[in-house]
Amino acid sequence: MDKVHDQDYIANDTSEQVHNDQDQNTDIPYAELSGMVIETNDLKEVISRYFDPTDGYCPKCGQQDFVIMRNAKNGRLEAWCCFNCYNGVYDVIEFVLWIEDIDETEAVRQLATQIEILE
Numbered sequence: 001m002d003k004v005h006d007q008d009y010i011a012n013d014t015s016e017q018v019h020n021d022q023d024q025n026t027d028i029p030y031a032e033l034s035g036m037v038i039e040t041n042d043l044k045e046v047i048s049r050y051f052d053p054t055d056g057y058c059p060k061c062g063q064q065d066f067v068i069m070r071n072a073k074n075g076r077l078e079a080w081c082c083f084n085c086y087n088g089v090y091d092v093i094e095f096v097l098w099i100e101d102i103d104e105t106e107a108v109r110q111l112a113t114q115i116e117i118l119e
């Protein structure tokens with residue numbers, strides 16, 4: 001659980017992330033695992049476990065700048081940001097690491113556990 005991840009995660013760069021390391025508890029390569037986590041977890045449902053996103057108030061800064069965005073290609077609500085304190089286009093993994101204040105590896109592990117990829 002306290003695995004140290006020696007790669008820095010650059011929050012605003014979602015297109016160029018390269019993860020060649022494998023998760024310790026599974027044979028699934030990290031990149032594949034994070035893809036499955038994003039595919040399978042419903043962003044709005046995950047957010048709703050922490051706060052009600054419908055009024056747009058950000059739980060971190062308190063401004064009414066929190067939005068969930070729809071992917072025009074597949075129609076899924078799968079990106080979010082707070083225009084005030086966390087501006088960008090973020091996925092469900094980034095949401096969990098942001099709200100829980102944990103690292104990316106741990107966020108992926110939590111989400112994978114919830115969809116029962118990991119125990």
Ligand SMILES: [Zn+2]
Nearest residue numbers: 058061082085
């Ligand atoms: Zn905010």
